[in-house]
Amino acid sequence: MKAPVRSELEGRVALVIGAGSIGTGIGIGRAIAICLARAGAHVVAADSNLAAAGETVALIRDEGGQGEARSVDVLDDTSVTELVGAVEAGHGRLDILHCNVGLGKSGPSDRTSPAEWRRISDANLTSLHVAAQAALPMMRAQGRGVITVTSSIASIRHTGFPHLAYSATKAGANQFARALAVELAPDGIRVNAIIAGLIDTPRIGITLAQSYGDKTEAQMREARARQCPLGRMGSAWDIAEAAVFLASDRAGYITGTELVVDGGLSASVRQAMDG
Numbered sequence: 288m289k290a291p292v293r294s295e296l297e298g299r300v301a302l303v304i305g306a307g308s309i310g311t312g313i314g315i316g317r318a319i320a321i322c323l324a325r326a327g328a329h330v331v332a333a334d335s336n337l338a339a340a341g342e343t344v345a346l347i348r349d350e351g352g353q354g355e356a357r358s359v360d361v362l363d364d365t366s367v368t369e370l371v372g373a374v375e376a377g378h379g380r381l382d383i384l385h386c387n388v389g390l391g392k393s394g395p396s397d398r399t400s401p402a403e404w405r406r407i408s409d410a411n412l413t414s415l416h417v418a419a420q421a422a423l424p425m426m427r428a429q430g431r432g433v434i435t436v437t438s439s440i441a442s443i444r445h446t447g448f449p450h451l452a453y454s455a456t457k458a459g460a461n462q463f464a465r466a467l468a469v470e471l472a473p474d475g476i477r478v479n480a481i482i483a484g485l486i487d488t489p490r491i492g493i494t495l496a497q498s499y500g501d502k503t504e505a506q507m508r509e510a511r512a513r514q515c516p517l518g519r520m521g522s523a524w525d526i527a528e529a530a531v532f533l534a535s536d537r538a539g540y541i542t543g544t545e546l547v548v549d550g551g552l553s554a555s556v557r558q559a560m561d562g
Contacts, residue, residue, distance in 0.1 A: 295535045297327030300378045305387035306332035307339025310489030316387035317343045318523035319530045324352030333359040361414035371421035383534045387437040391453025411456035432476040440484045468543030477542035484549025485511045487520040516551035
């Protein structure tokens with residue numbers, strides 16, 4: 288089907304790192320890539336799983352949008368810098384860099400080894416620095432650019448189960464966005480983070496299952512919905528629309544901040560995990 292007619296990002300090139308989906312359905316990165324394309328951007332959808340990135344691009348093209356798939360390993364600095372270089376070589380510009388990477392290990396912190404901690408930190412933090420530094424020469428030459436990071440409610444709140452490495456590194460991602468935003472403001476480059484709440488994505492049934500004990504996937508979804516003041520989890524599209532807004536000129540005076548998209552969760556003390 289054809290995408291909704293929008294042109295606010297027409298002529299711009301967007302790179303979404305983490306644009307695949309770890310299961311059947313629409314994850315956050317996939318939704319971001321699709322919505323950026325719906326707004327007129329040419330989207331480079333990059334993921335460690337090239338086939339998953341290709342599926343995202345197929346959905347973009349089915350709607351009449353423009354996109355291409357690329358492979359990237361965020362744990363390999365060279366892979367990240369080569370990806371950004373390929374965008375420059377292919378398009379001569381990069382207007383939007385969206386880093387949608389999130390590795391973690393739930394459970395008591397003593398079950399996370401130093402090696403696992405470093406791997407999570409490299410994925411969730413180091414890759415942000417590597418990607419941004421690779422993109423900055425192009426953005427500075429253009430006199431404008433947008434860098435957005437997908438963060439998590441776990442970066443500012445305990446969400447009901449232990450997730451220390453993920454929480455700590457996502458908190459670091461928030462400060463990464465703040466500090467880099469101030470540094471780059473004179474260059475006309477904006478940097479922000481989106482704090483995603485409890486979002487209904489394929490990740491629930493794949494990577495979060497152990498966090499909810501012996502609950503079925505349906506019970507996990509119900510428990511997460513009860514935590515949210517709006518009575519439901521958010522969708523990947525909720526995060527994607529926030530990403531389009533921050534990438535657009537409508538957000539031209541917004542930099543160095545976190546846009547919380549959580550259905551009111553961070554304003555609440557609800558912890559309705561049982562039942």
